[in-house]
């Protein structure tokens with residue numbers, strides 16, 4: 191064998207072994223731990239907060255934490271994101287042992303803002319975070335979680351622990367996804383007289399951008415507008431029957447986006463899931479109708495979406511007949 195070939199084989203051999211060691215390191219190390227700060231907040235559950243909290247939890251937490259068997263927020267298997275592993279959301283009822291009854295308000299707020307549990311465990315993107323939500327809205331979520339609503343009544347349901355996929359471990363180990371910094375100052379509510387600002391607030395906080403951009407893996411949750419294919423659609427969801435549904439293009443592009451939609455058509459689609467023409471419904475899940483948003487909020491999203499850059503991206507529409 192010529193000398194150079196022998197060297198080449200040795201170099202390839204070393205590279206293969208190095209790659210194997212690296213993969214083993216990622217697999218064994220798992221998701222890195224961090225240090226969680228202690229935040230002291232005691233949320234006053236006013237009637238206004240409880241009411242707003244119910245809307246926010248219905249739109250933001252119920253999807254992933256509602257358990258059909260108990261009709262409470264006792265968690266379920268999230269089979270729709272197999273790329274991230276075998277994922278189970280947790281029991282977030284007020285049970286002191288099996289739920290979050292013993293967590294302080296500050297601990298829940300810290301997790302929702304940063305992704306870190308009190309012991310420093312980091313919850314990857316399959317647990318939603320709210321880095322952009324106003325302090326007042328976060329307090330409303332806490333008020334609801336602490337309330338006597340049947341959804342959060344103490345329950346002893348336990349699910350198996352999540353086993354993250356190699357992809358999840360890789361993304362976390364490389365710091366591609368990592369905890370968000372805790373906000374340095376109060377986050378004020380959006381100016382509701384400014385439609386673009388209100389629309390952006392809803393589009394960021396109610397996860398529209400997260401599902402409607404190219405891929406969860408390339409989303410920039412801290413600066414959503416920097417996400418790859420921002421609102422251009424194409425993110426995919428595995429359904430229980432094995433089919434794959436893709437999110438649609440919501441940019442103002444006339445052919446492949448919703449550039450030709452009227453405001454009314456948009457409000458109907460978002461709030462009731464019915465498409466223009468009235469004969470077809472959007473698949474739910476993943477596109478759960480946002481009946482809890484006000485018309486004003488959805489119209490504001492429409493106005494905001496008119497302001498995002500057009501993306502030409504034809505996504506196969508997956509219509510279900512009513």
Ligand code: HEC
Nearest residue numbers: 250251253254277278279280282290313316317318331352
């Ligand atoms: C996209 C799905 C998803 C959404 C939306 C979501 N969660 Fe979660 N949540 C999860 C998953 C999955 C876990 C468990 C992750 C794990 O085990 O690594 C979790 C864990 C938690 C935990 C930690 C519980 C524990 O005992 O460790 C809390 C608290 C929580 N979620 C609260 C909320 C609240 C409040 C909301 C709404 C603002 C919310 N979650 C929205 C998926 C979600």
Ligand code: HEC
Nearest residue numbers: 396397398401436437438459460472473476477491507508
């Ligand atoms: C969990 C992921 C997810 C979230 C969150 C989400 N969507 Fe969707 N959306 C989808 C999917 C998937 C479809 C396509 C459904 C189908 O093909 O039947 C869709 C379809 C739509 C459509 C129809 C577009 C068309 O061309 O027919 C509109 C409008 C829409 N979503 C708006 C929104 C808005 C506004 C929000 C936030 C308030 C939002 N979506 C949040 C996944 C999501």
